[in-house]
Amino acid sequence: MLDGHPELAFRYEFELAVDLVPPGEGWPDLDVYYEYLRTYRFVDPPPHIDRSLDYPSLVRSFLEQKRRADRKPRVGAVVHRNFDRLLRIWPDARFVHIVRDPRDVARSCVGMGWAGHAWSGVAPWIEAEQLWERVRASLPRQRWITVRYEDLVHDPKRELGRICRLVEIDFDDAMLEYPSRSTYRAPSPSFTEQWRKKLTPRDVQLVESRVHDMLAPRGYALSGLPRIEPSPLERAALRARCRAGRARHAARSLGVRLWVERAVAHRGGPRAWREHVQRRVDAAINAQLA
Template identity: 45%
Template sequence: MKANSQLVTEPIFLVGAERSGTTVLRLMLDHHPKIAWCYEFEYAVDKVSDEGNFPSLEDYYKWLETHRIFQDTGFTIDRSLSYLQLCHSFLVQKREQVGKKLVGATVHHHFDRLLSIFPDARFIHLIRDGRDVARSCIGMGWAGNVYSGVERWIEAEFLWDKLSQSIPPERQIEVTYETLIEKPIETLTQLCNFIGVPYDEAMLSYAQTTTYDLPDPSLVGQWRRKLSNAEIQLIESRIANRLVERGYELSGLPPLNVTPAMERQLKLQDWWARVQVRVQRYGIALFLSDYLSRRFNINPWQKRVRQKLNDIERIRLK
């Protein structure tokens, strides 16, 4: 059997909402001498159905041609492999690229589908205060207001509730962003024990080779300083009960009843703000080309547009 077709036993997946600290934790894990880590591994599950059915391989190959994150990995596609073997091969290639024993990946969306590909996977669930996640999503241009910005947190926590019930306790662990930032060595030691490796101080050396700073406790609970009372009330109108379930204290502000009319206005505001961000980021011509090529499903045009968008994103995210 080719090296690429070997199945990975007990891979580790870091799951949670975007903007919840998964990048900094991924960097910590990836700097361990024995752990290799893939970032944003959604390309393994996005095309898997909710029922666990795998996509057509030909369709999948075409989709990966313009998938920026996959293209940036440098992974090769062995067309002799099944879909399941191919996804395993990506982790094998990551492990072999850096010469480390263990391998893991970060997944923010559809991570409940991972078990159909990696039935013996282990999971690290990272959770951050949803009010900070909602605020941060606006800064990324993913949402136009906090009411919509908290949707990624809601989605991730719903998926985790569903997934965690299907995993034995010994194959899952949950940590909070707040604890990771305030007590990094203790938290990383706990995670290393879960993974089966000793804690290594190199895990906190990532600041020397990346643009990310070492844990800063002032980053915890920023919503208290940076959100207005109205914004806090909007978020808590959607996730108050779940915040309490996750161990977070509510603001104490009066509960807000969001009427259907208010919700329609918030969704319109969110849509318009996201449009403005995309126009500013890509220019009106490319923005319209992206919309029209998808609207009329013109594949060659879509591919050219997607490649231009990817080039802009690569420069922006450097």
Template identity: 35%
Template structure:
């Protein structure tokens, strides 16, 4: 069982999906005094039983479908509570002599109950770019729905910040990281208590990621239509300015019920079309059916096949 104390709790990189968390992970992990094994949202997403208690048997079962969990070699220990198990996972991930950092994309406010001494890196990216990027990943069929997870993540961070001392939080914009990587990383390293190391920018030599390119910042200005921009800004509302991003100047659009229905249908169609392209017709249809039919064995089989496809796609 983990002997880790709060003084040695991990640092969590908190950012919405498509906010640049993977790029920052590569930079952090290249530092000789830091480590980052990647994204681990499964730590804070345990299933609960009818009484609201964590069902550890079901948690262990669900983890067998998690691509990230399966790839990092973590081991479950019988008899532990969820809090104990997650702290045990952190102990297994710990590299002697290196400060452990972990990426998560949601449920940030759940961290302090397990890691009372944790610090947090709040990574931000313009929601208009996040929404556009989400379509390319197949997570949404339009930007109106593509920005939902950004909103969810930021509201979760607000809940975390409300109960966390400000000195434990470091905010970093993806745009600043791309435009001024060494300056941004030097500030981050100061927060982490280590000196900046040029190795943090060496990742292009051994990964598929390229060096930061300022031309890739604010692509929403050229990639999105005025209507799409207005839809995003209407949905994000005051969170846009709260996070330090200037509105476009367009009148925000708040779609009526009929327009929202069309956007929902477009979203479903877009996601299904992407699933067919990625998984093939049979597996795409099976995925839909497995969520609607009460056949656990069939559902588990489909989930395993999709997990395998995801792993193959991301190689």
């Protein structure tokens, strides 16, 4: 949606800007970072790497390349984690905090193979929300907004208008034309509260056991099911189910042969072969996300 605006370029999955940045102070070793980029799973075309630049200047150049390529005056990026570190690179950054019902997030994480069970699938949501609370406390009010996913799909023009006002541009209908240039469908209220049909009552209880006190402040109601608290033994069993579920999903999505090759490559082998395997894995994942 944002990338479709004629005045706004937007990069997808820009965690490469922050994942190696240490907490506190300092920057990644550039040789280590160059090596990291060699096998990074790019969704956008890989940027040019100017080795004459220091770390923050290099990362800024990646967004500038996107802005220039699209010939637009403004640029932004999607960052799911470690986004507090963006402020060390862009001290004046503005933030659109998008939040979704954690029960749907947990279900989606399982469907994507990022978690093997809803109980573990909600962990990234918890981490992101807790981090956002800390980041928000340090920002002037005029530099951030919160957008609920459910509000966005119910009234996209209104919510996109709010985002446009944050970055001082006017809403443009082109923001809603992305189904014509991508595999994504137009926003629909049917995308919300899928957990009611696709999670078992037990799974809902397990997710709510982790986010019980975080729902109401974000505008979400509890299911009304009895509250439970998994025992230490149950938690250990859930973690084991998660590992097994992720392995099954990877074997199905990559194919058994590539899945085995990836597991072996993680343990060593010639560098060229390991990179070849990683590129094949990345291509398979990107094909599923397209």
